[in-house]
Amino acid sequence: MAYTLFYFPGNANLAPHIALEEIGTPYELALLDRGNAEHKSAPYLARNPTGRIPTLLAQQPDGNEETVFETAAILLHLADRHPESKLAPAPGAAGRGRFLTWLFHLTNTIQPEYRVFYYPEQHVTDPVHVADAKATAERRLCEMFALVDRELATRPCIAADHLTVADFLLLMLVRWGRNFTHPPRDLPHLGRLCAELLARPSVQRAFGQEGLGAPFI
Known part of the structure; x- marks a missing residue:
């Protein structure tokens, strides 16, 4: 294929x-x-x-x-x-519901908030509110990542007890917050998972092919 x-x-x-x-x-x-x-x-x-x-x-x-x-x-x-x-539980298999729940939480809840953070001018009618919109989005994203960190205290990966594509999505979202005042990489359980992912050859190749340098997350 x-x-x-x-x-x-x-x-x-x-x-x-x-x-x-x-x-x-x-x-x-x-x-x-x-x-x-x-x-x-x-x-x-x-x-x-x-x-x-x-x-x-x-x-x-x-x-x-x-x-x-x-x-x-x-x-x-x-x-x-x-x-x-084995990057997702098969349809109908045990754990498929949990996997879909977290995959969709990441894409429906966390990812859209980044549009407010990076393009705040698109979300206000008065430019005077741009800075507040950006700051509010960063605060909300930090709260969302704190929830993810709590979940990772109970399992090795976000959507299952093994690696799935949801973990790749999570790593990407953590990278986007690398310039926050309190970047999500500093959360203990989330930081642990991201460090494990960054050590994978597949992740290193993708970062290299896209020309992405440090800080990676």
Whole structure:
């Protein structure tokens, strides 16, 4: 099975990129020129009408390509398409509900809050409130990561007792908070998991291919 992942270094493609490396399946990277808004161009919008990054092209057995966008959808698609990787409990298996719960919590609750943090001007009508919106988003994100840290006190990984694609998504989200006043990497259980993930060859390869340097998280 062959894939093409449209990406920009450090964007929401990082988690699917790690998953592809972990699975070990053939894939290609297609760099998008964000400086020239290539992700808003007609050819890209024809594949992903949201104009966001990433997008995955997945070759089907019949030779056709299937397009998948939204980071969590790509992660779930890859995990289910490669069950031998054991990166998600199989549909109907014990633990599938917990896995889906945390995968969707990360993508539906934590990830959207980052849009307020990084683009606060898009969430206020009066520019005078931009700084407050950004600060409030950082506070809320810190509260969310504290909850995740408490969960990790009871299990080695966030969504199961073993590594899943949800952990790659969590690592990406922790990275995005590396410049917080109180970065999530400093939380004890979350920091432990992130250190373990950063030691994995698949994670190191993905970071290297995207040209991401220290601080990694």
